[in-house]
Amino acid sequence: MALASCSSPESIEFSIVPYPSQIETGSGQFHLSSNTQLLVQNQEEFSEEIAFFQSMMQQALGQKLSDGTGKNILEIRKSENSDTPESYHLSISADKILLEAGDAQGIFYGMITLRQLLPASFESGQISEGITFPELEINDQPQYDWRAMHLDVSRHFFSMDYLRRYVDLLSLYKLNKLHLHLTDDQGWRIEIKKYPELTEQGAWRTFNEQDSICIEKSKEDPRFALESKHIEMRDGTPYYGGYYTQDELREFVKYAQTKHVEIIPEIDMPGHMMAAIAIFPELACNGEAAWGDLFSTPLCPVNEEVYTFVENVLTEVMDIFPSKYIHIGADEVEKKTWEESTAAQKFMKENGMNNVNELQSYFVNRVSAFLQKNGKEVVVWDDAMAGGIDPNLKVMYWRNWVAEVPDKAAQNGNEVILTPGDPFYFSSPNSKLFDIYNKPLLGSKFPKELSDKIKGMQACLWTETIPSEALADAMLFPNVLALAERAWSVEEAQDWDSFKTRLNGQLLRLDQLGVKYEYNPSTKLIPFMNVDTEAKQIGITLESEISKPTIYYTTDGSQPTTASNLYKGEFFVNGSANIAAAVFQDGKITEPVLHKQVDYHKAIGKSVEYLKPWNKSYPAGDAGSMTDGYRGEESYNDGKWQGFTNDFAVTVDMGEKTTLNSISASFMQAAGPGVFMPEYVEVAISDDGENFESILKIDNDIPITEKTKVVKDFKGSLEGKEARYVKVVAPNVQRGFIFVDELVIN
Known part of the structure; x- marks a missing residue:
């Protein structure tokens, strides 16, 4: 068979998501029909997978394939050369399909690839007399072992039917884990026979604040309505809730195993335990279930009854879930009751603990030791690291505003699961398909030698304001597909333009499956810069969520028209330019129009002395950030904005005495998260780096009461003065964060 090598997915006409590691295509075809012979080696070892495949054939062709002689052959066999349990080899020629793998998981994923090559109409039961497959050869295996989605069933409850359907959809895109958030302040969803209460x-609960928000939103969007099947009336009062029996969960786990999806339970502790503490108040140090300054009252880590309760609960959880992983949360712990507890303070003093973070570590380590003694591996949210952490624990990195977490965890020996809230919290309206597929998840300084500590990726669906299956579908899909490709496909096989094209075929499949996805690709342009210090220019690349957009741009800030520059790929700017660009559809401009200031200025590449340090959580490009030519976008955690919790004070060494005409520094304000403008920006110059003359002061005119996000350029003239050193000082009077993206000196 004559095959063409495909190093990039751009030329592939059929839709496979996630994209295979290696694929070669030919010009021939294989015709699948009821006359195709199914030849199976290792029948007993792959019995569940063969049953799954035959059900696909029954649905596609109206009957299962026969093991008798046929016109052509579809062979499934065990390979002795598989790289990992999930790897597979798929070869399609004119007269034979060969699927081989060393493990049942690999066989299953090869079948999933064949399923995606079936017409989308097959998913809704449309039978074909014959189906044509393209000639190809695939060698495939996942990049990461942990490829997971999460579902919060505590805040709002989801039926077992929905959970099974969720597993079906995850397996369709080769995701292999479902993290089930079973308990929280708002509801306890798992039957514990020792504690039936x-x-x-x-x-069950009477309607809470989150329910009220959903009810109000449902007036405009019925998907926000609480589902009636989870409401029951008690003495005229509606109660919301539900739970899973242990038998239901065991059956669900077995069902998921047939789709090679591992169900990982989470019992969140010591915080997020109000549902239990409300019933057993003695579990809290202060004997009550209440809210503290930020979060709910936690379990009391110095009370032996707490560990009896926790171990009894986890013993039943381990009996239900065969997964080798148990998630114990350890996030967002309100430690005020521990600080106020005489017993807790006495315990800390007796055990040489300096603060309540160490008390939390004591709790986490003790519970982890119990689980580890029972053969389980423990997963925690990254908050658990505050007081020190056992290197055997798996850390879910979710607080992406604390950029040093992956480095610290990996250096400590912990495996890290990348779960950053931005962009992997699909419950957030800020979670965009482009970012899910493209956004860097690790800082540029993460040590490459520790890359083996990155165990995988996971996205989460928190359901405070997601009360219905229809709304859950809309928040999950098609975002799940971008996550799946990023977690499975090697970096060389990840291609945003190709993904957008292949996504269209998958949307047809989701339509046939009845998935109520929401996909409204924006015409908003996303700019990328490439600073070329040798040619002294900056390259500009424009990306979009829509497939193959028509883009026109200008470099003088004027409104683009069809008579402007047609974007054909990266273009370059020498000096300064005000880029204005937009997507055009049917010859008409669409909103929003991108405006981007680009400057190849005199200070690019010049050394910068920091008189006050940056905050380690927002290093951007470290010491070179102020003069690297890269301008920040809309988010202060995009890796371009550098953050400070003290004053901003730096000195730029121009290398030699230089004529200075102008300066500009961009600052951001986002009052909600505590990001504010400096009081002013002052510029001073010097010939020797010791004696400075102040020549410019620019006052801030953005009030702290301004709630919308705003970026201000503090710019002014340097009057053509000559100097080698330029000092820039910006006082942080609000004592929150200030963010700077570039010092432009010309």
Whole structure:
């Protein structure tokens, strides 16, 4: 068979998501029909997978394939040369399909690839007499072991039917884990036979604040309505809730295993435990279930009854879930009651603990030791690291505003699961398909020698304001597909333009499956810069969520028209330019129009002395950030904005005495998260780097009451003065964060 090598997915006409590691295509075809012979080696070892495949054939062709002689052959066999349990080899020629793998997982994923090559109409039961497959050869295996989605069933409850459907959809895109968030302040969803009150009382609530928000939103969008099947009337009062029995969960786990999806339970502790503490108040140090300054009252880590309760609960959890992983949360712990507890303070003093973070570590380590003794591996959110952490624990990195977490965890020996809230919290309206597929998840300084500590990726669906299956679908899809490709495909096989094209075929499939996805690709342009210090220019690349957009741009800030520059790929700017660009559809400009200031200025590449340090959580490009030519976008955690919690004070060494005409420095304000403008920006110059003359002061005119995000350029004239050193000082009077993206000196 004559095959053409495909190093990039751009030329592929059919839709496979996630994209295979290696694929070669030919010009021939294989015709699948009821006359195709199914030849299976290792029938017993792959019995569940063969049953799954034959059900696909029944649905596609109206009957299963026969093991008798046929016109052509579809062979499934065990390989002795597989790289990992999930790897597979798929070869399609004119007269034979060969699927081989060393493990049932690999066989299953090869079948999933064949399923995606079936017409989308097959998913809704449309039978074909014959189906044509393209000639190709695939060698495929995942980049990461941990490829997961999460579902919060505590804040709002989801039926077992929905969970099974969720597993079906995850397996369709080769995701292999479902992290089930079973308990939280708002509801206890798992039957514990030792403590029946946890579900008799803890699984039900009168409408809370989150329910009220949903009810109000449902007036405009019915998907926000609470589902009636989870509401029951008690003495005229509606109660919301539900729970899963242990038998239901065991059956669900077995079902998921047939789709090679591992169900990982989470019992969140010591915080997020109000549903249990409300029933057993003695579990809290202060004997009550209440809200502290930020979060709910936690379990009391110095009370032996707490560990009896926790171990009894986890013993039943381990009996239900065969997964080798148990998630114990350890996030967002309100430690005020520990600080106020005489018993807790006495315990800390006796055990040489300096602060309540170490007390939290004591709790986490003790519970982890119990689970580890029972053969389980423990997963925690990254908050658990505050007081020190056992290197055997898996850390879920979710607080992407604390950029040093992956480095610290990996250096400590912990494996890290990348779960950054931006962009992997799909419940957030800020989670965009482009960012899910493209956004860097690790800082540029993450040590390459520790890359083996990155165990995988996971996205989360928190359901405070997601009460219905229809709304859950809309928040999950098609975002799940971008996550799946990023977690499975090697970096060389990841291609945003190709993904957008292949996504269209998958949307047809989701339509046939009845998935109520929401996909409204924006015409907003996303700019990328490439600073070329040798040619002294900056390259500009424009990306979009829509497939193959028509883009026109100008470099003088004027409104682009069809008579402007047609974007054909990266273009270059010498000196300064005000880029204005937009997508055009049917010859008409669409909103929004991109405006981007680009400057190849005199200070690019010049050394910068920091008189006050940057905050380690927002290093951007470290010491070179102020003069690297890269301008920040809309988010202060995009890796371009450098953050400070003290005053901003730096000195730029121009290398030699230089004529200075102008300066500009961009600052951001986002009052909600505590990001503010400096009081002013002052510029001073010097010939020797010691004696400075102040020549410019620019006052801030953005009030702290301004709630919308705003970027201000503090710019002014340097009057053609000559100097080698330029000092820039910006006082942080609000004592929150200030963010700077570039010092432009001309």
